Amino acid sequence: MSTDDVSRRAFIRTAGGATAAAGATAVTSGTAAAQEAEPAWPSGAEGNVGSYQDARGQDSVTVSVGAGDQGLAFDPTLLWVDTGT
Template sequence: MTDGNVDMSRRAFLGAAAGGAAVAATSGTAAAQTEEPDFGGWLDGIDGGYEDLRGQSEVTIEVGAEGNGGALAFAPAGIWVDPGTTVTWEWTGEGGGHNVKMEEGPASLDSGAAVAEAGTTYEYTFEEGDAGISKYFCEPHKALGMKGAVAVGGDVATVEVGGGGGGANLPSVPDSAKALGVATSFAMVATLGLAYFFMKYGGDYEIDE
């Protein structure tokens, strides 16, 4: 083997090591997880999204936001807040008459009869006694998916979702993906070790053809 071939082999090893590092980084990203409140399927398949709004003392939710086949969504539909947070539901004036009615949970949400006027508001301050998850809906449009939920406090059931949050009810990362990330990281370390060994000692000998 000539010195030129040794150098080429070194480059091949370095290329393999770099490729392993890239795959490992991708796998690590895929396996990254975060937690969201477990709304028990209440928000599955509906529009409106989810936001972690802990740390804010006042929060606004649009009533009659675009979604569910019209202006028939709460936005965000799912939120997580601290005790003491005041939530204001504000009507957009779109999608007909809407209201806020309780499905289940510790809070006592009730905005009254459905109204359609833009700028209408309904406020509720979630106190310590409202800790947990409260599910609610728009009475005229519940069947169309106009539903929402408020998680209050740190002692709520959670689910793991794929990296970064943003949307409600994202699927959790399967165990196979986690295993792939660990295995790929191990392969990357092994490849880098071989590349270092070859670079250090590979040019000290020649092999006859």
């Protein structure tokens, strides 16, 4: 086993722990029912193809990949889902 393998494993372990911690923090930030105001969307998402979709409370959501005139967009571009989804 090379030292590169150990480094990759350490990175994956650290990244996984950071992701779990971030997820736990997001879950405690409130429920979707308490978040009635529309979120502030990233400015880069404005003007893209598609529309805003409020998908809170849905079990599954479909996002089209390759939408738009050049096939380089997502539809819906702006998607609001429940915390922890």
